Amino acid sequence: MKYVSTxxxxxxxxxxxxxxxxxxxxxxxxxxxxxxxxxxxxxAAFAGRPYAETAAAVVGRFTGDAIDPAxxxxxxxxxxxxxxxxxxTPLTQLAPGRFLLELFHGPTLAFKDVAMQLxxxxxxxxxxxxxxxxxxVCATSGDTGGAAVEAFRGRSNIRIVALFPDGRISxxxxxxxxxxxxxxxxxxxxxxxxxxxxxxxxxxxxxxQFARAVDLTGVNSINWARIAAQSVYYFAAAAALxxxxxxxxxxxxxxNFGDAFAGFAAxxxxxxxxxxxxxxxxxxxxxxxxxxxxYARGEVRATQSPxxxxxxxxxxxxxxFEAVGRDGAQTARAFRAFAAQGTxxxxxxxxxxxxxxxxxxxxxxTETASVILSTLNETGNLVDPHTAVGLAAALRTTQDNPxxxxxxxxxxxxxxxxxxxxxxxxxxxxxxxxxxxxEARPERFEKAPADAEAAKAYIRRFVRA
Ligand SMILES: *Cc1c(COP(=O)(O)O)cnc(C)c1O
Numbered sequence: 264m265k266y267v268s269t270x271x272x273x274x275x276x277x278x279x280x281x282x283x284x285x286x287x288x289x290x291x292x293x294x295x296x297x298x299x300x301x302x303x304x305x306x307a308a309f310a311g312r313p314y315a316e317t318a319a320a321v322v323g324r325f326t327g328d329a330i331d332p333a334x335x336x337x338x339x340x341x342x343x344x345x346x347x348x349x350x351x352t353p354l355t356q357l358a359p360g361r362f363l364l365e366l367f368h369g370p371t372l373a374f375k376d377v378a379m380q381l382x383x384x385x386x387x388x389x390x391x392x393x394x395x396x397x398x399x400v401c402a403t404s405g406d407t408g409g410a411a412v413e414a415f416r417g418r419s420n421i422r423i424v425a426l427f428p429d430g431r432i433s434x435x436x437x438x439x440x441x442x443x444x445x446x447x448x449x450x451x452x453x454x455x456x457x458x459x460x461x462x463x464x465x466x467x468x469x470x471x472q473f474a475r476a477v478d479l480t481g482v483n484s485i486n487w488a489r490i491a492a493q494s495v496y497y498f499a500a501a502a503a504l505x506x507x508x509x510x511x512x513x514x515x516x517x518x519n520f521g522d523a524f525a526g527f528a529a530x531x532x533x534x535x536x537x538x539x540x541x542x543x544x545x546x547x548x549x550x551x552x553x554x555x556x557x558y559a560r561g562e563v564r565a566t567q568s569p570x571x572x573x574x575x576x577x578x579x580x581x582x583x584f585e586a587v588g589r590d591g592a593q594t595a596r597a598f599r600a601f602a603a604q605g606t607x608x609x610x611x612x613x614x615x616x617x618x619x620x621x622x623x624x625x626x627x628x629t630e631t632a633s634v635i636l637s638t639l640n641e642t643g644n645l646v647d648p649h650t651a652v653g654l655a656a657a658l659r660t661t662q663d664n665p666x667x668x669x670x671x672x673x674x675x676x677x678x679x680x681x682x683x684x685x686x687x688x689x690x691x692x693x694x695x696x697x698x699x700x701x702e703a704r705p706e707r708f709e710k711a712p713a714d715a716e717a718a719k720a721y722i723r724r725f726v727r728a
Contacts, residue, residue: 264277264278267293268289269581270289270291270594270598273289277328278326278329279329279389281293282382283386283390292485293487294487295487310502315340316339319336330388338384341384342380345369345380347369348365351377352500354500355644357644357654357671362500367676372698373675373676374522374674374675376414377493378492378493379407379413382489383421385488387418398477398480398722400424400464400467401483402457402461402463402464403432404457407482407483408425410439411482424450426451427450427451429452429710433682435701437706438702438706441706442704450707450709451711454713456563457563459713467479467718468481470715476723477722485578490581493525494532498529506535507535509535513538513539514624514656517543518573520541520582522672523549537662537663538622539621540621543652544626546564546566547623548573549623553621553622557609558609568631582621583597583607586609586614587613622660647675648684649674650672653672654671678692
């Protein structure tokens with residue numbers, strides 16, 4: 264399996280290179296040169312199989328010759344043994360034809376664990392063979408950092424630096440990063456937004472001298488292996504609900520468009536997905552893009568669903584690349600102009616191609632809170648605010664075919680956002696037993712300005728120490 268850049272100017276790469284590089288050298292994102300596909304029979308056979316086996320089958324199509332199949336099977340088994348539910352990503356039914364896909368049974372209570380537990384072991388496997396040590400810098404809107412720190416802490420061939428927007432994430436989110444006492448972990452509380460953190464990270468990759476000096480790598484959802492890992496639960500859920508004989512629709516709470524793009528990838532691989540609804544909060548760049556054809560950066564606003572407080576959805580570049588017929592030159596032009604001007608006018612044909620599968624719904628703060636309450640009243644389920652954004656969007660969506668099951672991705676455990684859930688529902692969500700001691704652990708982090716140069720200096724010192 265070979266990988267190409269969405270900007271068409273980087274040499275082809277194997278899985279190993281795409282995994283370790285994160286961003287391609289031309290500033291684009293890696294995508295597979297050709298989509299692997301699954302036959303209807305292969306999809307049907309996923310029903311009832313252990314999650315780790317489905318993961319090995321799906322991810323194996325992307326790793327190709329880079330990872331031995333037996334090693335991959337073992338990596339998947341170990342990664343998903345860290346989950347606290349035997350089904351790993353169980354489905355819960357809320358109403359006729361409406362389901363929650365619970366992605367939060369991992370160590371840090373959010374869906375980021377699904378990819379990160381796998382990624383850490385893939386890195387270990389590849390780096391141990393090469394005897395190299397890399398530095399992961401991770402910009403986080405809250406959940407990626409915790410999942411990455413938890414997955415990579417204590418590993419000998421990796422250092423990890425988490426950049427998070429100070430005061431804009433929940434204390435539970437922060438604690439999953441700052442309470443790791445391993446010497447290979449550093450946390451920077453940035454005086455800015457998530458978009459500032461992401462821009463700082465991009466600048467570090469652009470500075471090739473710095474990137475080489477610290478052996479920089481990235482595990483944000485620009486990393487292809489995360490998309491590959493996340494496409495697995497679309498297969499597992501759809502097969503459990505009757506695919507390929509029956510189509511399934513998904514609603515995905517979205518910020519960086521990584522999780523939703525994983526659904527797009529599953530569709531490209533042959534999974535009969537009828538529709539993917541991208542659910543956003545007031546930071547609605549994606550919903551505006553699908554509705555009006557203009558992808559335009561806005562001001563980031565703080566909401567109850569902070570992991571989605573993003574106005575530059577990095578993975579949108581992958582979708583754009585697909586929608587313009589994989590034209591790297593056109594994608595490069597559009598996204599270089601976007602970096603300078605903050606807008607892209609999506610060509611009409613490309614917009615039409617996107618809309619065949621995707622639509623967007625923006626959900627405001629009042630509706631988010633009221634859906635948390637109504638879901639509790641109607642079903643007895645407490646949901647986190649990100650899941651509530653997804654549920655609100657799904658309730659609003661008129662499906663092409665009303666008998667198609669609608670699966671809402673439940674991206675975090677309610678106990679990860681206890682204040683918001685308690686304010687909306689009047690009930691404090693109990694922390695699951697595997698998170699019970701988090702409040703008692705001491706924290707460790709540094710404050711930093713929203714300035715890439717200052718962060719680089721800090722990281723150089725951390726790497727030398
Ligand atoms: C990261 C995150 C999202 C958004 O996922 P993207 O891949 O960035 O679209 C949604 N909900 C939660 C809880 C998250 O942590």
